[in-house]
């Protein structure tokens with residue numbers, strides 16, 4: 001790589017350079033009288049898995065929706081993949097949508113379509129001229145990447161277990177080979193073994209595909225196992241962003257309860273035993 005490779009790095013003709021893939025400044029979100037965010041600042045660096053934690057209702061999902069352009073914030077600036085994410089013109093929207101894979105909490109699969117058809121939805125939208133056979137092969141590849149057997153392709157989401165539905169949602173999120181992946185509580189509802197397997201799948205794919213991952217979670221195991229840094233939402237702001245080992249020492253009541261409560265201690269002890 002040349003010295004100025006970062007400066008000239010582009011994505012679909014947009015100069016990305018070495019800037020964070022997501023940059024949020026002064027974000028404000030309110031619903032009526034309820035102020036959810038009051039000056040949120042956050043950077044997501046290229047190639048990292050950034051975990052986002054915070055108590056229930058602190059606005060993790062609203063933050064993700066704002067970054068994705070699904071909710072217009074009341075104030076602030078957001079840049080995603082080199083463009084102003086608050087711009088509403090179709091070219092900007094397409095740039096972000098085309099390059100962002102999203103796994104929503106419930107998988108958000110179309111229930112009347114097979115898994116294969118679900119994975120093909122974004123391909124049809126962005127590449128309508130692709131021959132059916134190629135689209136089918138690409139869907140099969142993504143399904144295998146997500147750790148599903150090939151015969152899942154022809155099944156309806158209702159015929160899969162919760163864990164397999166998550167993998168199907170992940171396959172769809174990866175269908176366009178996005179550099180940026182958003183995951184909203186990916187291990188929620190999975191048993192501990194299924195959750196650990198899903199964590200390891202995310203880490204493997206992130207490394208193999210060079211993904212940058214924005215990951216909302218309540219799952220302490222996930223934070224310790226795969227997150228490079230963790231952002232804490234509290235008091236309507238991001239109060240800290242750091243590797244999880246540094247956060248444990250932060251003098252904040254929610255952080256102390258979360259990381260140094262019984263579950264936090266148990267997770268840390270288990271991680272140390274496996275080191």
Ligand SMILES: Nc1ncnc2c1ncn2[C@@H]1O[C@H](COP(=O)(O)OP(=O)(O)OP(=O)(O)O)[C@@H](O)[C@H]1O
Pocket residue numbers: 031036054055056057058059060061062063
């Ligand atoms: N469309 C909406 N209309 C009104 N209030 C909303 C809307 N969306 C979110 N909120 C409120 O914003 C706050 C933050 O919601 P959000 O879903 O982002 O929380 P969260 O941190 O993701 O919570 P959880 O961990 O429980 O999923 C909540 O109080 C929620 O009720």
